[in-house]
Amino acid sequence: MDYKILKIEKTDEIAVVTISRPKAMNALNTRFFDEMDAAIAQFKKDKALRAIIITGDGKAFVAGADIAEMKDKTAEEGSNFSRRGQRTFASFADLDIAVIAAINGFALGGGLELAMGADFRISSTKAKFGQPEVSLGLIPGFAGTQRLSRLVGKADALYLLMTADMIGAADALRIGLVQQVVEPEELMETCLKIAKIIASKGPKAIAKVKAVTRLGSEMHLAQGSELEAQEFGTLFGEGSEGAEGMTAFLEKRKPNW
Ligand code: CO8
Secondary structure (H helix, E strand, C coil): CCCCCEEEEEECCEEEEEECCHHHCCCECHHHHHHHHHHHHHHHHCCCCCEEEEEECCCEEECCECHHHHCCCCHHHHHHHHHHHHHHHHHHHCCCCEEEEEECCEEECHHHHHHHHCCEEEEECCCEEECHHHHHCCCCCCCHHHHHHHHHCHHHHHHHHHHCCCEEHHHHHHCCCCCEEECHHHHHHHHHHHHHHHHCCCHHHHHHHHHHHHHHCCCCHHHHHHHHHHHHHHCCCCCCHHHHHHHHHHCCCCCCC
16 A cells, blocks of 8 residues: 555564654544555564554644544444444554554544554653543544543543543553653654564564453453463463473573564
8 A cells, every 4th residue: 555644664573653644633534544454454464573663743643533524424424434443443452463652742532542552652751641522522433432441440531531631641651541651752762672572572472461461351350361271371382482482491592483
């Protein structure tokens, strides 16, 4: 695909995806979702890829869905656009490699929903977070009502969803919405460092720890624990990743995945 909004730079095992429509604060339009679907399909085929960092160009990470494009939708079109976005963000979240959001600026509405699809979020001190949809007479449509309460708990989620308050990076860290806050000039370096750490681990183990954690968090504890036991077992046996990792430890060498 000829990308017009996404800039994709791949170095070794890491892809950096920059959303670049800075004049519209990187607002998410239909073209963005087309490009994102194509990029996800490309990432799924790339067996060398170990991590993706998603960020925004300019002042914003993403300032939400494109209000100008959305304004004249009918009820049915609104629901369809919502489902479309949810599907794209779900397939992004479900990638079996690390997905890191590098939040450089405003992460509002659909932008915060995109960031919440990542495995975790690293924020610049300059970033601002919010779900301002009620100010527009709307509610989040890209699974924000669901992901936010799962990430930060119901009360903090409802506070953000009902007040449309825009919070800074320190408050986002306090409620667990982001995992680290760094100076703007250190943002990409920090994310690349984390991505490289993850890339050095067993790729199957990374895929499984992500899947079991994500799936298990929607299950009863006993069910999730059984899922863990089953997946734990798949990493053992001759030629397995676990066998190589444990042998390498005992032989005091780096594992050869
Ligand atoms: N959509 C379209 N254009 C936008 C958006 C957006 N979300 N955000 C900013 N822009 C545009 C502005 O219109 C402006 O364009 P222009 O220069 O042509 O006038 C340009 O970007 C720069 O913006 P500002 O001049 O406003 O810049 P400021 O620095 O003063 O303010 C803000 C930055 C605070 C980010 C401000 O632009 C703002 O509040 N933006 C809107 C934030 C918002 O309400 N986001 C939620 C959108 S709704 C949503 O995301 C729902 C998701 C689910 C959809 C479900 C499908 C149905």
